Amino acid sequence: MSASRDIDSLIDMMARLPGLGPRSARRAVLHMIRKKELLLTPLADLMHHVAASVRECANCGNIGSADLCDICQSEKRATGEICVVEDVADLWAMERSAVFKGRYHVLGGTLSALDAVGPEELRIPRLVERVTEEGITEVILALNATVDGQTTAHYIADQLEGQVRLTSLAQGVPIGGELDYLDDGTITAALRARKEL
Template identity: 60%
Template sequence: MSRHIAGPEIERLIQLLARLPGLGPRSARRAALHLVKKKEALLEPLGKAFADAAQNVRVCATCGNIDTSDPCTVCCDATRDSGTLIVVEDVSDLWALERVGSVRAAYHVLGGRLSPLDGVGPEDLNIKQLLTRIEAGGVKEVILALNATVEGQTTAHYITDMLSGFDVRITRLAHGVPVGGELDYLDEGTLAAALQARTAL
């Protein structure tokens, strides 16, 4: 049985930090200790930032992005091609694509992926909202930018079936050899996908 070595406030901070992705109990203790030691420089500004985020951050009703406005900054951007809709699993995927900056399209965040083993079905994702956006018209291409996992591909197939009755072009991200990748270090699945998606020179 572990003993408490700090006051309840610090223990609570450690427990909350340990819930964050990538932080276990040991990392949470180190982070909490660092924050407490740097109270004025880190802990207090971080607490204010958390409070501001809790009060002002909201989910965009149009695309599912997280922002301080609804509709979000991406949806309000008139320079984007609203005829191209990129479907992603999570907000982190949207942010990753935005960092690349090569596509000026609209987005739709599903909020996860189909996973029957985890009890995640179509009704648990923002698929109905996606169909509503397609039905409204104006979308010419749907890019399925879903992760190359079994669940991601299952979700892509399901969405493709659901959109089969609409006059939209459905594409997906290419899978295969990454830029700078060496064949000897790639797994069989990546190599197989690269061979199937080969292009002419």
């Protein structure tokens, strides 16, 4: 009896992952069982390994295996620029574009009165400290273009005003975007920020 109860528990737990439902969890579990040696066991080993080694960077809030993450440890990234992002997924997205060469600061969310998230919960005081400690010249606010993201950006800008150059990501038409499918806000932003050819 016990294996099928375990399989059921495994399916239930997999179904709690974002992007998976009960149906795709069942498919994934059957697939893993069929490829036990190639997938199920190595995946379990790797998860144990990550669970044991992963920790939050004391400086920027990124995840890594030491007290300081790879980016904060790297001397090459000490460019005097900090890019502020909401969470680690956003940091990864920035890193994939491989354009930004400075360091990051992961807030861990956005200010939200409804959810009682204030500046203390968001590593904002640490950001203000870092600007002085690391001799930062520019803080790039790469927060999501949502109401909460923009509120948070304004709050951070207030805190750092006069101490450092503050910039934010440009808003406009995404590459490959078709005007017909864009919302009014984006078109307005793109028109206002229009550039000379």
